[in-house]
Amino acid sequence: MTRSPSDILASAAQEYHDRPLFKIPRVDPRSGNITEYTSISYSQFAADVDTYARHWCRILRKDGVARGSVVGLWLGGFTTTDVLHIYGLSRAGYIPQLFSLRLPNPTVIYELLHRANAKALIFDHSYKHLVDQCPIPCHVAVGVDAVDPRNEPLPPRPVITAKDTLFIFHTSGSTSGSPKLVPCGYQWLVSTVQKSHLICRPRDRSRQDVTAWMGSMCHIAQEFMLIGAIQHGTCIVQPTKPGFDSAELFDMVGRCGLNRLNQFGSYLGGHLRNSHMDPKLLHVLKSLDDVLYTGLALPVEEERWAVSSGIKLRNLFGNTECGAMLLSVEGNPSLVKPLEGFSYRFVPHFNTQPEPNAHQSSGRLYELVILSDSPDCPAPSLRHADGHFHTGDLFREASNGRYIPHGRDDDWIKSENSLRCDTKSIEDHARLHCKALIGECIVVGSGRPSPAMFVEPSPSSANEDPERLRRKIWSRIREFHGKRYLHESLIPELIIIVPAMSLPRTATKGNVRRQAVEEAYKGNLDQLYASLATKARR
Incomplete structure (x- = not known):
């Protein structure tokens, strides 16, 4: 038997009673500025979780939804009220199935609810107009002032066994097009408690850590x-948005005492770039006890610059199915090693044997595999036929037990002649040499003669003529591509400029989705490659 997350909160409320658990910004609706931060203590929040548990017991009992049933939660997940719904539902003995507001329509939600055998749905009020055809009982998520437990008694804490599911998450669907169910149970919680205790351990126990909401x-x-x-x-500070700007970071440090920062790499990169030109921001970043990033990798030059500048940077590598798996070596965010106490294996990836006179992207790669006896190995439904979980994450071995992340298996595309192309190396080189020109880029071209690169302009290049921007980019990467195999080389015509933030992205981390770009621009790519083939025949 183990505890649920709401039980962990209840224990923490006894120990840290009056400490602030959350700091919430109050924003002036006219100016958009933060006027103050209000605090919610550990004890108050734990009491509110119990209130929400009673509320949902009363509502769902009327619907005939038994405890132990799966209940969908279609929420943004960025407010303390959202946490109260999640933890309150769990405390009441139900299994929350969690959806983000950024899923496109209720049809996807209904399909996933059906696959999980969910018996009810709780949804954000902004989606009320979309759920009129919901096939199961549905209720709007209410705020603290509107929650109504009446005389409903607080149910006994659920007894959790090794076979029980506690939560159901979903993959992003970036490769399959449809999210997969990720059931998380007893072993998931035990592993998460162990891993997160290590990752979040304070550097200075004489004071309370203050960090920012991550996602x-x-x-x-x-x-x-x-x-x-x-x-x-x-204490966790709730930002006004996940990708909060550097001015808000200043505010969190100054008014809330923020001393450690956990962010997705795509968001942290903005602060690092700004700090190149802002000595005060650099000083703030250097003063933090910990700057931890995950998700999208930082450009190598940004990592090096941050470390050389004295920023205490760490790289946490994980995924939806397993949570955190690898942590960077102290002083070198580019090198990661497995967390202790878990059973992982790095296995040679097919078609990556070194070749004679091997060029830069043909060296051996290893795939990270979570073995079946590892406590964090996900549910059998997500495992490979051999019983293990194959992550699809690829690495190069730098030294014994230390690895350099090298993208995912789907970062390597097969060209028209079935040769493999390392898209990540093309993207990394373009970002490094065109950082003033490129806001984001993605390389596609599965089944094509050679790759194509879609480019969103940087803010400073947003108004530049696309053809002129293309020529500038090409002038900076031309030498690199002149040394690559033809099936891995870009040509100027295959640098495609699109508007900023127009490429499809994942809901969680904001990463551009390679397969979705391939699909969305298939017609354009067909015409472009056909035109190039015609020119080549002339």
Whole structure:
């Protein structure tokens, strides 16, 4: 038997009673500025979780939904009220199935609810107009002022066994097009408690850590970080948005005492770039006890610059199915090693044997595999036929037991002649040499003669003529591509400029989705490659 996340919170509330658990910004609706931060203590929040548990017991009992049933939660996951719904539902003995607001329509939600055998749905009020055809009982998520437990008694805490599911998360669907169910149970919680306790351990136990909300509670990263923070009595500042700007970071440090930062790499990169030109921001980043990033990798030059500047940077490598798996070596965020106490294996990846006179992208790669006896190995439904979980994450071995992340299996595309192309190396080189020109880029071209690169302009290049921007980019990467195999080489015509933030992205981390770009621009790519083939025949 083990405890649920709400039990962990209840224990923390006894130990850290009056400490602030959350700091919430109040924003002036006219100016958009933060006027103040209000605090919610550990004891108050734990009491509110119990109130929500009673509320949902009363509502769902009327619907005939038995305790132990799966109940969908379609929420943003960025507010303390969202956490109250999630933890309150869990405390009441139900299994929350968590959806992000950024899923496109209720049809996807209904399909996933059916696959999980969910018996009810709780949804954000902004989606009320979309759920009129919901096939199961549905209720709007209410705020603290509107919650109504009446005389409903607080149910006994659920007894959790090794076979029980506690939460159901979902993959992003970036490769399959449809999210997969990720059931998380006893072993998941035991592993998450162990891992997050290590990751979130304070550097200075004589003071309370203060960190920032990382992402949606409907996804694994923030759920993981919240469990870690609670164990150490940490305070979490709720930002106005996940990708908050550097001015808001200043505000959190100055008014809330923020001393450690957990962010997705795509968001942290903005602060690092700004700090190149802002000595005060650099000083703030250097003063933090910990700057931890995950999700999208930082450009290598940004990592090096941050470390050389004295920023205490760490790289946490994980996924939805397993949570955190690898942590960077102290002083070198580019090198990661497995967390202790878990059973992982790095196995040679097919078609990556070194070749004679091997060029830069043909060396041996290893895939990270989570073995079946590892406590964090996900549910059997997600495992490979051999019983293990194959992550699809690829690495190069730098030294014994230390690895350099090298993208995912789907970062390597097969060209028209079935040769493999390392898209990540093309993207990394373009970002490095065109950082003033490129906001984001993605390389596609599966089954094509050679790759194509879609480019979103940087803010400073947003108004530049696309053809002129293409020529500038090409002038900076031309030498690199002149040394690559033809099936791995870009040509100027295959640098495609698109508007900023127009490429499809994942809901969780904001990463551009390679397969979705391939599909969305298939017609354009067909015409472009056909035109190039015609020119070549002339």
